Amino acid sequence: MMDTEHTDSDSYNGSVEKYYRFHSLIYDATRWSFLFGRDDLLDGIPDLSSKPRILEIGCGTGKNLSRLQYYFPDADLVGIDLSSAMLEVAKNKFIDSNQVKLIQAEYGADDIQLEPFDLIICSYSLTMVGDNIEDVIVQITDGLNPHGYIAVVDFNTSPFGWFRQWMEVNHVDLSGHLLPLLNKYYRPVISEKNDAYWGLWSYFTFIGQHS
Numbered sequence: 001m002m003d004t005e006h007t008d009s010d011s012y013n014g015s016v017e018k019y020y021r022f023h024s025l026i027y028d029a030t031r032w033s034f035l036f037g038r039d040d041l042l043d044g045i046p047d048l049s050s051k052p053r054i055l056e057i058g059c060g061t062g063k064n065l066s067r068l069q070y071y072f073p074d075a076d077l078v079g080i081d082l083s084s085a086m087l088e089v090a091k092n093k094f095i096d097s098n099q100v101k102l103i104q105a106e107y108g109a110d111d112i113q114l115e116p117f118d119l120i121i122c123s124y125s126l127t128m129v130g131d132n133i134e135d136v137i138v139q140i141t142d143g144l145n146p147h148g149y150i151a152v153v154d155f156n157t158s159p160f161g162w163f164r165q166w167m168e169v170n171h172v173d174l175s176g177h178l179l180p181l182l183n184k185y186y187r188p189v190i191s192e193k194n195d196a197y198w199g200l201w202s203y204f205t206f207i208g209q210h211s
């Protein structure tokens with residue numbers, strides 16, 4: 001069983017890699033049924049400067065990046081993910097494009113030197129970060145241009161203990177800790193919670209500006 005308090009980064013990464021080795025193959029075909037709000041999040045992104053720089057942390061199979069290509073055809077898009085299996089699927093979506101750069105790394109642990117971004121997107125990746133979540137949010141803030149935006153969609157919580165535990169097995173922390181943290185570090189532009197499957201769990205979308 002995976003503990004979200006992962007102090008041993010290597011074994012955590014190994015476990016995530018193993019999980020996605022199989023799940024990457026069925027990811028795009030299955031996740032529409034429970035990773036709700038991803039398209040709505042991208043629809044809510046405010047106007048950005050011309051040639052914006054956009055990063056997705058935990059870009060997975062590149063679903064969001066490929067939609068962002070159409071929304072921001074002149075943007076520089078960067079996706080970071082720790083799973084090589086997920087990035088392999090993503091690569092196939094951008095074979096004919098030099099607009100998207102994919103990097104295999106663990107955000108928050110690996111030393112990644114990148115130019116600041118106008119927008120950083122986290123779509124169902126922040127609930128996979130363990131105890132150092134506040135450090136990761138500070139790192140995201142440091143990686144934004146002044147007045148840059150963060151856009152997050154993720155699980156919030158569930159009233160059912162068995163479900164929270166099941167999600168923990170799948171590397172996801174459903175303790176409802178993210179929205180308060182995001183509100184602490186960013187000026188909210190959009191902050192919404194919604195129920196999924198009649199309240200089995202709730203998820204949120206948040207767009208905030210670095211002030």
Ligand SMILES: C[S@@+](CC[C@H](N)C(=O)[O-])C[C@H]1O[C@@H](n2cnc3c(N)ncnc32)[C@H](O)[C@@H]1O
Pocket residue numbers: 016020031035038057058059060061062063064080081082083086105106107108122123124125128129
């Ligand atoms: C649930 S998937 C979401 C993928 C994609 N963002 C989407 O919305 O379809 C979460 C992804 O985040 C990646 N991930 C989790 N923690 C990460 C970290 N600290 N650094 C980079 N990637 C991470 C996982 O490998 C996985 O591909």
